[in-house]
Amino acid sequence: MxxxxxxxxxxxxxxxxxxxxxxxxxxxxxxxxxxxxxxxxxxxxxxxxxxxxxxxxxxxxxxxxxxxxxxxxxxxxxxxxxxxxxxxxxxxxxxxxxxxxxxxxxxxPPFAIVTPKTAGIETPADFEGKTLGGAQGTPTTRLFPVFAELNGIDLELVSQESMAPNLQEPMMIRGDIDGAFVFTSTSWFNLIANRQDPANDYNWFNFEDYGMDLxxxxxxxxxxxxxxxxxxxxxxxxxxxxxxxxxxxxxxxxxxxxxxxxxxxxxxxxxxxxxxxxxxxxxxxxxxxxxxxxxxxxxxxxxxxxxxxxxxxxxxxxxxxxxxxxxxxxxxxxxxxxxxx
CATH class of the missing domain: 3.40.190.10 (Periplasmic binding protein-like II)
Known part of the structure; x- marks a missing residue:
């Protein structure tokens, strides 16, 4: 057996x-x-x-x-x-x-520019005279010139600072930059982790809403x-x-x-x-x-x-x-x- x-x-x-x-x-x-x-x-x-x-x-x-x-x-x-x-x-x-x-x-796409409402940026034209920050090489950063062209922004009037991705939200919160080139699915939760209210205290310029159908x-x-x-x-x-x-x-x-x-x-x-x-x-x-x-x-x-x-x-x-x-x-x-x- x-x-x-x-x-x-x-x-x-x-x-x-x-x-x-x-x-x-x-x-x-x-x-x-x-x-x-x-x-x-x-x-x-x-x-x-x-x-x-x-x-x-x-x-x-x-x-x-x-x-x-x-x-x-x-x-x-x-x-x-x-x-x-x-x-x-x-x-x-x-x-x-x-x-x-x-x-x-x-x-x-998750590509967006996020700005604190205190920065006074309500339309793409308001980016002129402001400083935006982002990591080099990301789609949001690299595609911003196309975003600017499609939305009538003079790139020479927008200051851009390069920085590590983990510094974008902290620098924006401190007021060192007026906005950041981000991925929404990351930045939204980075802001929450920094005790911010991404829904009520920030404006989100999602690329798909501004001619960037990606x-x-x-x-x-x-x-x-x-x-x-x-x-x-x-x-x-x-x-x-x-x-x-x-x-x-x-x-x-x-x-x-x-x-x-x-x-x-x-x-x-x-x-x-x-x-x-x-x-x-x-x-x-x-x-x-x-x-x-x-x-x-x-x-x-x-x-x-x-x-x-x-x-x-x-x-x-x-x-x-x-x-x-x-x-x-x-x-x-x-x-x-x-x-x-």
Missing amino acids: KHSLFGAALTLMVGAVPALADMTDIRFTLGWKTQGSDAPFLLALNKGYFEDEGLNVTIDQGEGSAATVTRIMGGAYDAGFGDINAIIQNAAARPGEAPVMVYQLWNR YSNGMMVSRKLMAENPEAVAGLVRAVNKATMEVAANQDSSVEAIMAFDNLINPELELARLEFALTNLMNAPEVTEIGMGDLVDERLTRSIEIVAKGYDLDRLPEASEIFDRSFLPPVDARAFEVTLN
Whole structure:
């Protein structure tokens, strides 16, 4: 009897080996340190949705949304969460090497200029004669000349100071600068951490409201993975899409998944950040028609032109070089409706 049980157990173990061997390893990088907006990936990991697709996904923290692109291009990662505008920049210079976005999550950009109401800046024209600060190289800073041109601002009348990202809000609060080039999803919570009221005491000039119709973060994959294992890419997209639908319906369980990945986060803060992303970055009107994960090609083409102008790119990549929707599940499986808990 014991022999029979042992034999049966051994048979099961041996039978499991091919299944384990068939798992595809995916190295995935987040856009930054663990945040609430990472919930779709961390929930998929926590609930085994990647494993269900035959994927062994390893997730690491990131170094910035643009760095996701260079990390993938360098071969250290197969996929990640990052900025589509960084793909555009790299695709212009190195066509055929830049990763491709396969699931667009932030269909509204986080790029904005924030100013204290005490600075008296109510319209773009009021930036003239003021001092704005920001980190060099960020999309908000680099694209400000395009913002200025579109909104009739004389750049020679605007003073700009370069500074580390963590100094922007403190310097603005002290009155050293009149406004800052920021990512809304970061700066909003930096202000709260500095005992400020971002909703009532600050004006937010969101780029999308001033002619800068841009996309932002989503899930991208390497061209190598797309070419060699398209089934893995499709599975990755299905798993993240399934998790994204759950995140929209239940943020509490999403934060539990984030905590399981990184127990050093502040759950209340990251819940608030997740809700911010759901209601401010993932809710473009087009989503009701095309579903989460997709985008509008004509809008992407316009955004490519904006990025090319802001970064002085030598070549305009085609929209098809930047985004590939062929891995998306049917649109009814991507119907996105947010219910805040």
